[in-house]
Amino acid sequence: MRLTRLLALLTSAVLPLGTAVPAVAAPAAPGQLKVMSVNLWYGGTKVNDYRAKQVRFLREQAVDVVAMQESYSVAAKELAAELGWHHYQASYSLGLISRYPITAKYAPTSATGKTLQGAGIRIRLPGGKETVVWSAHLNYTPYGPYDACHAGMTTAQILRREEESQRPQEIRDILAELREELADAQRTPVILAGDFNTPSHLDWTAATRKSHCGYTIDWPTTKEVAKAGLTDSYRAVHPDPARGPGNTWSPVYLWNDEAGKPEPQDRIDFIHVKGSLRVLDSRTVVVGTPKPVPHHRDNEWTSDHAAVVSTFRFTA
Helix, strand or coil: CCCCCEEECCCCCCCCCCCCCCCCCCCCCCCEEEEEEEECCHHHCCCCCHHHHHHHHHHHHCCCEEEEECCCCCHHHHHHHHHCCEEEECCCCCEEEECCCEEEEECCCCCCCCCCEEEEEEEECCCCCEEEEEEEECCCCCCHHHHHHCCCCCHHHHHHHHHHHCHHHHHHHHHHHCHHHHHCCCCCCEEEEEECCCCCCCCCCHHHHHHHCCCCCCCHHHHHHHHCCCEEHHHHHCCCCCCCCCCCECCCCCEECCCCEECCCECCEEEEEECCEEEEEEEEECCCCCCCCCCCCCCCCCCCECEEEEEEEECC
């Protein structure tokens, strides 16, 4: 194991003696694992009464582990305390919470030094099975759909700007940190989730050109994940991007004032998997009908992204 990245479990969310643990929805069925990826939008602070709404949402979804981005330095600890779960607040942005014990923590990567990173945990399920779960939050600028739909750049220009964003390099660095775990994924499966701030190469196809400003683009960041042998869980269930776009950006940003054009709607949040987990279900989730910015403060939904929830079954 790489001791520089894989840290022994030091702490997890432990409620003080005498604290009443709120009722939490039952975990997934035996042999299953339900995973969520969600960008919390500055921890949820853009919406009134955000923490109570987040807790209510997590109870209703009955997930087992949550990979969070924009967790605002405290969300993992506070949500885990509310749920009686275990947590790892890896950085200002990255947090993970788990119904099941955390047996190890992977320190944040920041190989480019420019923007954000990835971090992860290893969890132990009933019966002793373990799974590695990472949360990633990649650089947000320059943003490819703006280059296409707002600036009208050529495909070559857009792809050059994608490399300049360092997202492809950031995901390569994360995958390099996970090289040993990916090689052992048949025994201990690996889940890589997060806000990638880029569309998928599986989505901007000839069949979806009308939804993507007339472009077909082979987005490189998600191609790197596929090359490493991971499966996009949402596309495994919804293989046709025209019938199941699965957009996660954005339920509250519908118009871009700076460009004076509609906000491109895209799938930029993912849950990828490799190893002894079969995808049973995957969906995007938003609570209610959120009002768009600037009328969002009383939304029941506390994020500017949709969440992604995928359910897996362990294979023999």
